[in-house]
Amino acid sequence: MSEKYIGQVERGEKNLTIDNLYKISRSLNLALEEFFRSLDSIVREDGFLISHWCFSIWSI
Template sequence: MSELIIRLGDRIRQIRKEKQLSQEELGELSGLHTNYIGQVERGEKNVTIESLEKIVVGLGISMEHLFRYIDPAEQQDELGQINELLSSRSDQDKAMVLHVIKNIFNWELSKYN
């Protein structure tokens, strides 16, 4: 298989493990067979767009999130690092971080007024 298919499988495995899901659980959530999930993660299957869509739904992520940083040589900018840190956090944590950021920006604006 191509290097891209292998990197894609590695990325799916990485996200699955970050979400503390087994291959069986991801298979159930995505409606795909566990063996297929394993083959995709190992880069043995040339996955279709339809199957990728099922996998991202099962993982609870977007296609953009799946393909983000799939190139190991790609450098993460600060916004990408923040997004990556927040991606596995709860909605409550994300709301708290947004609130803190807004307060910092409002405080900064008030210094100049």
């Protein structure tokens, strides 16, 4: 991953793939779920709690 790519992600010009997010987490010696722990709850219009669902996936 290049510095240019990281900069584009930071500026919102590019989206991260799960694979690249995993690589970043490994380089920072963090578990992948650490990127999502500080998220506030996100509730869709149908009432589904997104952040709870994300945490459930990472704990599988």
